[in-house]
Amino acid sequence: MTEVLLLGRRAVREIVRYPEATIPTLFIPLFFLVVNIGQVSKTFPSTTPFLNGQGYVAFQLPVSLMFAVATATSGLALVTEIELGYFDKLLVAPIRRSSLIFGRLTADLVRGIAASALVLLVGIALGARVQSGMLGALLIVLLSALFGVAYAGFGILVALRTRNVQATQSSFLLFFPLLFLTPNFVPFDRLSPAMETLARINPISYVIVGLRSLVIDGWDVGKIAVAVAVIFGLGAILTALSLRTIANYNR
Amino acid sequence: MPNGNSPTASNGAGAAAIVARSLRRTFKGGIEAVRGLDLTVTSGEVFGFLGPNGAGKTTTVRMLCTLLPPSDGSATVAGLDVARDGAEVRRRIGVALQEIGLDPVQTGRELLELQCGLYGITGRHGRARAQELLELVGLTDAADRRTRTYSGGMKRRLDLASALVHSPEVLFLDEPTTGLDPASRLTIWDELRRINSGGTTVFLTTQYLEEADQLCDRLAIIDDGRIVAAGTPEQLKAEMGHDVVSVALNRADPSATEAALTGLPGLERIMPEPHALALYVEDGAGLIAEIVRRLDRDGIQVGAISVSRPSLDDVFLKATGRRLEGREQAQDEGAVTT
Numbered sequence: 001m002t003e004v005l006l007l008g009r010r011a012v013r014e015i016v017r018y019p020e021a022t023i024p025t026l027f028i029p030l031f032f033l034v035v036n037i038g039q040v041s042k043t044f045p046s047t048t049p050f051l052n053g054q055g056y057v058a059f060q061l062p063v064s065l066m067f068a069v070a071t072a073t074s075g076l077a078l079v080t081e082i083e084l085g086y087f088d089k090l091l092v093a094p095i096r097r098s099s100l101i102f103g104r105l106t107a108d109l110v111r112g113i114a115a116s117a118l119v120l121l122v123g124i125a126l127g128a129r130v131q132s133g134m135l136g137a138l139l140i141v142l143l144s145a146l147f148g149v150a151y152a153g154f155g156i157l158v159a160l161r162t163r164n165v166q167a168t169q170s171s172f173l174l175f176f177p178l179l180f181l182t183p184n185f186v187p188f189d190r191l192s193p194a195m196e197t198l199a200r201i202n203p204i205s206y207v208i209v210g211l212r213s214l215v216i217d218g219w220d221v222g223k224i225a226v227a228v229a230v231i232f233g234l235g236a237i238l239t240a241l242s243l244r245t246i247a248n249y250n251r
Numbered sequence: 252m253p254n255g256n257s258p259t260a261s262n263g264a265g266a267a268a269i270v271a272r273s274l275r276r277t278f279k280g281g282i283e284a285v286r287g288l289d290l291t292v293t294s295g296e297v298f299g300f301l302g303p304n305g306a307g308k309t310t311t312v313r314m315l316c317t318l319l320p321p322s323d324g325s326a327t328v329a330g331l332d333v334a335r336d337g338a339e340v341r342r343r344i345g346v347a348l349q350e351i352g353l354d355p356v357q358t359g360r361e362l363l364e365l366q367c368g369l370y371g372i373t374g375r376h377g378r379a380r381a382q383e384l385l386e387l388v389g390l391t392d393a394a395d396r397r398t399r400t401y402s403g404g405m406k407r408r409l410d411l412a413s414a415l416v417h418s419p420e421v422l423f424l425d426e427p428t429t430g431l432d433p434a435s436r437l438t439i440w441d442e443l444r445r446i447n448s449g450g451t452t453v454f455l456t457t458q459y460l461e462e463a464d465q466l467c468d469r470l471a472i473i474d475d476g477r478i479v480a481a482g483t484p485e486q487l488k489a490e491m492g493h494d495v496v497s498v499a500l501n502r503a504d505p506s507a508t509e510a511a512l513t514g515l516p517g518l519e520r521i522m523p524e525p526h527a528l529a530l531y532v533e534d535g536a537g538l539i540a541e542i543v544r545r546l547d548r549d550g551i552q553v554g555a556i557s558v559s560r561p562s563l564d565d566v567f568l569k570a571t572g573r574r575l576e577g578r579e580q581a582q583d584e585g586a587v588t589t
Contacts, residue, residue, distance in 0.1 A: 006368040010357065017356045017397075085350030089413070092316050093369040094342040250319055 003095045007103025012110050014077060021073055022111065029067035029119055036060050037126065040185070050187045052216045054129060061123040062211035063184045065140065066204070068115040069148030070179070072172040074104045075155020079168045082159070097246045101156060101239065108152040112145030119144075131218040139224075140214050147207055147231050151175070153238025160245040178204050203230045266330070268294040268421050268452035269315060273324035276310050284310040286476035287324065292454055292469075294420075297447050299467030300456040301563065303575055307476040308456035309349055312425045315454070316346050329420045342370075345419035345451075347410045349426045355399035359390050359409050362398060363416065370417040384412040388442060404435030411442060422446065424455040428462060440466055460563040460575060470563075472570050479570035484563060491561035491569060492519040494535030496542065498528045499554030511549045515541060522568055529565065 015022055041056045051059055081087040090100055120140060124130070130137045158171040181198045182205040188196055199205050210227020213220040269292035276285040285307040292298040300308050313319040315328055317337040326333045329343040354362060360381055367377035385394045388408040393401060398409060407427060414422060427443070428436040436459075443466060447453050457463055463470050464484045471481040480487055500508060508528060509521055517533035532538055535558035546553055567575045 002371075002373065003369055006365055006373075010354070010361075010365055013361070014354075014356050081354070084355070085348055085352040086354050087352070088318055088348055088350070089346070089352030090369070092318055092341055092344075092346045093366070094338060094371075095369050 003099040004102045004106060007090075007099055008106030008110075011074075011077065011104055011107030015073070015107060015111050021076070022115075025071045025073065026068055026115060026118065029064035030122060032067060033057065033060055033064040033119070033123065033126070036185075050190075050216075052131075054216060055127045057123055057126045058128040058215050059212065060184075061120070061128050061215055062140075062208050063179065063182075064119050064123070065116050065144040065211060066147060066179060066208060068119045069112045069144050070151040070172075070175050071148070072152075072155035072158075072168055073111070074108050074152040075157075075159040075168045075171060076165070078104060078156055079159035079163060079165050082163050083165065091249070097249070098243050101242050101246055104156060105149050105152060105239070108149045109145055112148030113141055115148070116141045116144035128215060130215050132214045136214045136219065140211055143207075143211060143227060143231060146235065150231050150235030150238060153235065153242050156242045157238060157245060160242065160249060178202060181205075182208050184208060203234065206230045266294045267327075268292050268296075269298070269326070269328050269454060271311075271315070271324065271326040274311070274314060274321050274326050275323035276307075276314060276319065277322045283476055285314070288473075288476075288478060290471055290478065290481070292452060294452050295447075295450055296468040297443070297453040297455065297466055299463040299470035300454070300473055301458070301460070301463040301470050301567070301575075302456070302473035303458055303573075306473045308473055309425055310476075311473070312346075312348070312423050312454070312456060316344060316423055317341055342417070343420045345414035345417070345422045347407075347414040347422075347424045347427060349429065349456075351406045351410045353398045353401075353406055353410060356397055358395050358397055359401070360385065360394040362409065363413055366413045367416045372416060380416060384415060387415075388412045389438075402435075404431050404438065407431060407435070407439060408442070411439065415446065418449075419451065421452045421454065424453065426456055426458065428457070428459065436462070458575065460567070464563055472563075472567055474567075474571045480566055487563065487566045488561045491565050492531035493533050493561075494531070495559050495561050495565055496530040496532055496535045496538060497555075497557050497559070498530065498542070499556070500526050500528065501552070501554040503551050503553045507549065508546070508551055508553065511545045511551055512542060515545075520569075522565075524568065524574060529568065531561065531565075535559075 037055070037057050037060060044051060044056045044059070046053055046055055078087070091097070120137060130140065132139070155168060155171050159168045162168065181202050183191060183199055188199060191199055206226045207230050210223045213223040269290070271288050271290045274285060274288040275283070277283050288311060300311065302308050310319065314321050315326055315333060317333050317340050320334060328340050331340045331343070333340055357365070363381035363384055364377050367373070367380050372380050385391045388411060390405060390409055390412070393405060398406065401409065411424070411427065428439050431439065440462070443453060443455070455466070467484060469481070469483050471478045473479070498508065505523055505528065509523065512518070512521065512528070512530065515530070515532065515538060517538065518530060519533070520531040522529040522531070539556060539558065542556060564574055567573070
């Protein structure tokens with residue numbers, strides 16, 4: 001456990017000292033939040049049924065939260081470390097290889113909390129109200145951060161498998177279709193039939209629906225539970241694959 | 252955390268620190284980097300692995316450090332099998348690889364403290380050990396600067412310090428001075444001598460003849476994945492004969508020149524080289540006049556004729572048919588400008 005914390009602290013230090021890697025990942029979600037609201041708030045005024053009396057910002061906020069936390073930053077840090085040779089130095093230390101993964105994920109949790117808190121505050125400043133209250137707001141931040149941790153496993157996996165910066169960098173692009181094949185602009189029932197089918201298959205949809213319910217509806221335990229299940233399921237699969245890959249690295 | 256129960260593989264002086272038997276590594280595509288290597292490194296000695304780029308030095312080090320599994324054969328380090336007891340081997344070795352493994356956004360001190368922590372030296376003890384090592388390698392002034400601002404020599408010294416946090420039994424150094432200017436190279440040599448005098452076995456690879464000659468108690472010459480010569484530097488050089496007379500050919504015909512010089516009194520061996528002949532003789536200085544006479548008799552015009560003691564490069568030439576020296580200089584020049 002000590003080694004995970006040591007490696008995690010180092011990775012957090014890396015994030016703080018290398019803001020060039022984090023700032024762009026926050027620009028996109030904040031940009032989308034402002035631009036989307038500007039474009040569709042007349043189309044969906046607060047009288048729109050699915051907005052439950054709120055502005056469109058409340059509906060869009062969860063999508064921006066997901067964008068803020070789903071990054072390939074950990075994967076990129078890892079692949080850079082592999083290229084520099086520092087990774088070999090860590091592999092030759094008497095530590096568990098899994099600690100290298102969990103150290104990175106610890107940093108993802110810290111970054112995820114900071115990034116989603118920031119986006120949530122911007123959303124609130126733009127007029128969103130969290131119907132589930134303070135506790136709900138904390139849960140939104142925590143679930144978003146945990147989604148970030150789960151998603152980071154994907155970048156880590158690509159980094160370990162390809163050992164290539166470009167491949168790891170572009171792994172982030174996969175998130176765009178995953179995020180847009182969801183009820184991100186309108187609810188499921190407003191999507192075209194084909195789109196709705198795809199969105200209902202896509203597990204990311206249920207994370208958005210869960211987070212959104214906390215903002216717009218209050219406490220809908222069913223939706224929250226499904227979101228939690230998706231986040232933990234995705235996290236378990238991607239982390240398990242990363243652990244297996246690092247265990248077999250150069251073996 | 253690694254558990255503290257370490258099998259007792261005590262290594263008294265004179266015991267083998269490293270043993271490799273028929274060690275082999277074949278990479279994807281059938282590239283044989285290391286082809287059946289046998290070597291024994293005695294505890295407490297500085298053992299050198301001399302060879303050109305691509306000879307298999309790094310692959311061997313990576314296998315001995317448990318970073319790469321052998322394709323075949325076996326190896327023990329500090330009495331422990333690298334394939335079976337990898338975790339315990341890692342606890343007993345220190346490693347500084349050719350690609351200097353430093354995290355650019357950490358300071359030298361942070362990097363050493365993290366390294367201490369990974370070896371179970373935490374808190375106050377870790378901070379004290381890091382300070383001690385910073386002093387040892389002369390980096391106290393730069394300790395709180397990020398490593399990306401360090402020069403090549405400083406990076407090497409920090410990397411060396413980070414390999415020493417847990418006072419390893421065996422220290423592996425893969426080309427510890429490649430790319431360094433001569434002054435930094437001497438500093439590293441001094442540090443290695445000091446580390447070795449404390450009882451640490453040092454296994455180092457190098458492509459520098461002088462480094463092998465100056466630092467190593469024993470060495471092996473590796474070429475194309477095989478050990479082609481091994482012994483103490485003195486033994487290896489003594490096997491070459493007493494003196495080397497080098498005859499630069501310029502435009503002279505190599506075979507005619509060789510024919511003219513065959514049968515010289517005290518001649519042990521003639522080795523053809525590109526643009527020169529190396530004559531291994533008993534008494535070089537005493538033979539110069541006779542060499543000139545014979546060449547003059549046959550109307551052969553050569554360039555410079557020089558006499559020297561055999562060097563490790565002569566050993567390398569004999570073992571591989573090539574010299575190491577020319578490349579070393581070319582790389583040195585490249586390195587100084589970086």
